[in-house]
Amino acid sequence: MILTVTLNTALDITYRVRSLRPHASHRVSEVTERPGGKGVNVARVLAALGHEVTVTGFTGGATGRVVQEKLASVPGVVDALVPVAGPTRRTVAVVDGQTGDTTQLNEPGPTITPSEWSAFQEAYEHLLASASAVALCGSLPPGVPVGAYAGLVRTARSYGVPVLLDTSGEPLRRGVAARPDIIKPNADELAELTGSHDPLRATQDARRRGAAAVVASLGPRGLLAATRDGRWHATPPAPVRGNPTGAGDSAAAGLLSALVEHLPWPDRLARATALSAATVQAPVAGEFDPGLYEELQGKVTVTGEASAA
């Protein structure tokens, strides 16, 4: 199975209102809820692609129970979340019915105690023993040490399990130094990591910092990859319009599924780019249209060159 780690799981709530006006009272016309956090989103896409997936991270309180109830109804996803005393966070996305714009409110998440963090690390090692790959995704809840991902990358490497790291800021900086197999930053995260706003230069720099492969998401311009095997740029067939929520998580799922299927890099990038575009164009945020994905996959352009052997 593929393991995804979401240390700051969430219940993602979407509110639709007529028009959001600060300091006014609003009647919410539509409420939707789903389990969230980047690793949970990656797991959902992996399961839809036919992979067996196990999700781990933390769950606590009434919101944690709701997340687990909802996860139980996702086919192909196994829940291995570790219970904690604090409550799982909610995120509230308020969609303005007039403009379509979204205002986001993110709770901080539970404060993890040292013994809860130890319990997680033990559970993680146990799960790695039967994992073909692992994705480490998203922000850290309060109480988890900033070097957490670096430690989790090292443990995965000691088990010989390929690891994709998708986070930002200091946890990314430290995680990269622990030599993950793939990092998947967006342009802002990559610039913050390397200090360079030139994606070509920045992906090379991020490799020198320790990542075996760097796949930078350039938004509508596709993916730029710097790897041991070569450098490539994958571009979707047409400018993609829609809701970018979850597009990065779909790309991560594409990269990871193609990795465990031992596909060459150009095919991995084509899959990730097609999944990402099919997510942006889906009517429901974070979902992807399987038909559109199949159609797009053959139309992604991948340019670049393999390294000299």
Place this chain on the structure above:
Amino acid sequence: MILTVTLNTALDITYRVRSLRPHASHRVSEVTERPGGKGVNVARVLAALGHEVTVTGFTGGATGRVVQEKLASVPGVVDALVPVAGPTRRTVAVVDGQTGDTTQLNEPGPTITPSEWSAFQEAYEHLLASASAVALCGSLPPGVPVGAYAGLVRTARSYGVPVLLDTSGEPLRRGVAARPDIIKPNADELAELTGSHDPLRATQDARRRGAAAVVASLGPRGLLAATRDGRWHATPPAPVRGNPTGAGDSAAAGLLSALVEHLPWPDRLARATALSAATVQAPVAGEFDPGLYEELQGKVTVTGEASAA
């Protein structure tokens, strides 16, 4: 015991953010939760005043479970909520840390089926048999007929239980015609009911429409009452500054507690005004400071005249 009815119970969530900007992403720095809905707030104040209180209304889903868990920890309050299939609503108050202003997002609440509404009416009749007074509070969830409060007022009257009605719009208009003992509108609700923006005239008019007593809340200017026994105006000792959230519910609790204690109207109004002012000035929205309440109660000015006997 005193019975309070909250057909649209809620989990009231408060988020503190640095500054609310539409279409941006916000980190919530502080999350607080408490069971809400006007009748639940009234019950909490009645219990703090030493009365035995039973709360009824509807509860459903994961949010309903949280409301019930939190109610269980309020001393003096008995939970007699009726289970329904739909989920209890959440309300989210987003407090801007820079301006102190609040932006409110209210979920609509569960859709009540005809058989759930029948089950509630049966439970309500059963509870009335041991009630000394009843408060009917707040908005109606989807599915409950607009004449719901009129029916509940009539049932209470048939049991000889005094009834306070605190709602607005068409449910208030219909409820008033069923002759409740007390209504407690604010200036806007009273104007909507009567068409008059002159509080003196409007309270008289609302009495003619069926309410035995009308207690209009004039915000910082106190309470204006038109009753069978006379007319009075109760004024707090000093201009009240603070958060008006829950002040109306505290006033309702004051009126109802004084009613079951058979206090004369000027004392009822003094209590309601002091409770309301002590709520506005409390640091936590909707709570009241018992010490301040005691201090204010002796300082409220009540002017007016009793009717000729």
